[in-house]
Amino acid sequence: MRIDIVTIFPEFFDVLDLSLLGKARQSGLIELGVHNLRDHTHDRHRTVDDTPYGGGAGMVMKPEPWGAALDAIFGEPDSVEADAAPGPILIFPSPAGEQFTQAMARELSKQPHLVFACGRYEGIDQRVVDHFQARGEVRLVSLGDYVLNGGEVAVMAMIEAVGRLIPGVVGNPESLVEESHEGGLLEYPSYTKPASWRGLDVPPVLLSGNHGAISTWRHDQQLERTRRVRPDLLPPAV
Numbered sequence: 001m002r003i004d005i006v007t008i009f010p011e012f013f014d015v016l017d018l019s020l021l022g023k024a025r026q027s028g029l030i031e032l033g034v035h036n037l038r039d040h041t042h043d044r045h046r047t048v049d050d051t052p053y054g055g056g057a058g059m060v061m062k063p064e065p066w067g068a069a070l071d072a073i074f075g076e077p078d079s080v081e082a083d084a085a086p087g088p089i090l091i092f093p094s095p096a097g098e099q100f101t102q103a104m105a106r107e108l109s110k111q112p113h114l115v116f117a118c119g120r121y122e123g124i125d126q127r128v129v130d131h132f133q134a135r136g137e138v139r140l141v142s143l144g145d146y147v148l149n150g151g152e153v154a155v156m157a158m159i160e161a162v163g164r165l166i167p168g169v170v171g172n173p174e175s176l177v178e179e180s181h182e183g184g185l186l187e188y189p190s191y192t193k194p195a196s197w198r199g200l201d202v203p204p205v206l207l208s209g210n211h212g213a214i215s216t217w218r219h220d221q222q223l224e225r226t227r228r229v230r231p232d233l234l235p236p237a238v
């Protein structure tokens with residue numbers, strides 16, 4: 001998979017040199033391009049924002065730098081052959097977007113190329129979204145019902161959630177199966193040595209060696225935890 005990110009804070013993504021995603025980049029499983037939006041400005045101050053039409057507080061990100069930055073990734077407008085393969089999915093993090101979920105992460109992990117556009121200030125001029133919607137698939141995606149100062153934190157979370165599902169990124173793919181939200185339920189509680197710690201003992205079933213009983217206990221724990229914490233995730237009662 002190739003991932004491109006456009007941002008005014010490219011150094012924010014230096015952390016993607018580390019850990020599993022860093023290894024995935026070294027092995028070629030993930031190819032990453034981080035682009036500074038300001039490199040696509042032409043004034044001395046490398047201006048990316050301006051006052052909003054219609055008034056109001058804050059500033060809006062200008063369309064021209066975004067058009068130039070995204071053209072550098074997608075190709076110039078009208079330069080793509082009519083029968084060309086579909087281009088990358090362009091993702092704008094936004095509080096007004098569809099909710100990012102594990103199912104979306106799984107779907108996006110199968111895509112060959114993702115482009116993330118990190119807004120700042122009060123957001124990006126709407127015409128950037130409209131223009132690129134006419135050129136390919138565009139999604140507005142929300143990390144959750146709270147407001148961040150920009151798209152970078154949301155993009156980092158999405159890249160981690162998507163990247164770890166790419167085959168080969170996580171050493172043991174079995175560890176992806178019984179996680180929260182895989183299969184729709186929250187994960188069961190986990191324990192390791194010592195068997196007793198500060199007067200708290202590991203549930204005896206986990207020490208029994210009875211794998212059937214352990215599996216049943218873990219599923220019961222998933223159901224109990226999901227009922228208690230996220231009843232909205234439970235499948236509708238038949």
Ligand SMILES: Nc1cc(-c2ccc3cc[nH]c3c2)n[nH]1
Nearest residue numbers: 094095119143144147148150151
């Ligand atoms: N889920 C969520 C996304 C955001 C977000 C995304 C982009 C920008 C640009 C300026 N402020 C932003 C906030 N907040 N919360």
